[in-house]
Amino acid sequence: SAKRSGGNRMKIFNEQMRVSVQERIAGEKLLREALAGNREETLPVWFQPIVRAENGEIVGAEALIRMRAADGSIIGPNQFIPAAEETGMIVPLGEHVLIMALRHLVEWRHDIGYISVNVSPRQLAEPDFVPLLADLLAANPEIDPKRLVLEITETALLGSSLDVRERLETIKSLGVRIALDDFGTGYSSLTWLQNIPADVVKLDRSFVAGLSSDARKSSIIQAVLWLAKSLGMSAVAEGVEEEADQHALHAAGCELLQGYLFGKPMPPVEFGERVQRSSMATTP
Ligand code: C2E
Ligand code: MG
Numbered sequence: 001s002a003k004r005s006g007g008n009r010m011k012i013f014n015e016q017m018r019v020s021v022q023e024r025i026a027g028e029k030l031l032r033e034a035l036a037g038n039r040e041e042t043l044p045v046w047f048q049p050i051v052r053a054e055n056g057e058i059v060g061a062e063a064l065i066r067m068r069a070a071d072g073s074i075i076g077p078n079q080f081i082p083a084a085e086e087t088g089m090i091v092p093l094g095e096h097v098l099i100m101a102l103r104h105l106v107e108w109r110h111d112i113g114y115i116s117v118n119v120s121p122r123q124l125a126e127p128d129f130v131p132l133l134a135d136l137l138a139a140n141p142e143i144d145p146k147r148l149v150l151e152i153t154e155t156a157l158l159g160s161s162l163d164v165r166e167r168l169e170t171i172k173s174l175g176v177r178i179a180l181d182d183f184g185t186g187y188s189s190l191t192w193l194q195n196i197p198a199d200v201v202k203l204d205r206s207f208v209a210g211l212s213s214d215a216r217k218s219s220i221i222q223a224v225l226w227l228a229k230s231l232g233m234s235a236v237a238e239g240v241e242e243e244a245d246q247h248a249l250h251a252a253g254c255e256l257l258q259g260y261l262f263g264k265p266m267p268p269v270e271f272g273e274r275v276q277r278s279s280m281a282t283t284p
């Protein structure tokens with residue numbers, strides 16, 4: 001009967017909820033332990049190349065957090081960033097990522113122009129965020145703040161837009177640049193573009209992947225690139241996996257690209273070797 005199948009569905013639903021609550025608690029515990037441990041071991045920050053569309057030359061990197069489990073396996077951020085946000089653990093986590101990014105800006109000063117760091121809504125809402133950033137930059141006076149880019153998503157602005165806007169202005173006054181991440185996936189991208197003092201737009205992978213064989217995607221990309229240019233912003237296309245898309249983006253005037261075609265996120269040692277090799281290749 002309908003009643004019985006409804007009952008079964010309910011049972012299955014409850015079963016899944018129970019599992020996910022348990023998983024969530026386990027995830028939070030792992031994260032708490034990772035933060036209490038040697039963070040460089042337990043919370044490695046990996047780097048993905050950002051390259052010039054023209055020739056694939058590495059000009060920057062996006063810092064992307066990982067978690068290393070006790071068995072050595074690597075857990076991706078989609079598995080723990082939401083819990084980190086909800087519990088507030090994103091605050092120490094984000095501080096760790098910033099520290100690692102600045103350290104690598106020093107280490108790779110001759111090799112790459114900039115490092116981009118993701119900042120989540122909760123971090124941005126934290127009153128201590130801007131003072132922390134200012135302190136970290138003051139402690140690293142050899143780093144030109146322009147070499148640090150903070151990536152924010154549209155959700156960072158929901159709710160507290162006036163405060164957040166002021167905060168972004170303060171961040172910019174430190175010389176740090178702002179990028180709009182996952183651009184085009186939200187509900188009010190144009191409003192956002194109008195209100196947020198960003199320097200860079202990152203075109204979301206969903207518009208980028210396969211664009212060379214999709215006329216609609218290609219039109220949208222061209223329009224967004226035109227818009228970005230008119231507003232004095234630079235554009236980075238995310239999720240470039242095919243050479244045909246690289247060529248199409250270059251032809252459309254997108255100067256910077258990121259995607260598996262040029263490299264997946266990798267540990268800093270590997271990234272360092274990679275940039276060294278490519279700078280040797282361009283030395284006569
Ligand atoms: P995101 O900031 O949009 O980062 C880009 C994501 O796309 C990364 O996934 C990257 O590995 C992936 N990606 C890059 N190129 C390609 C491609 O060609 N094909 C495909 N299929 N994927 C590509 P990842 O590292 O798993 O990070 C996922 C998300 O987690 C990030 O999305 C960001 O929102 C968040 N995240 C990562 N690190 C941090 C962090 O340190 N702090 C905060 N708050 N969030 C972070
Ligand atoms: Mg990002």
Ligand code: MG
Pocket residue numbers: 181182202204238
């Ligand atoms: Mg993105």
Ligand code: MG
Pocket residue numbers: 182
């Ligand atoms: Mg994304």
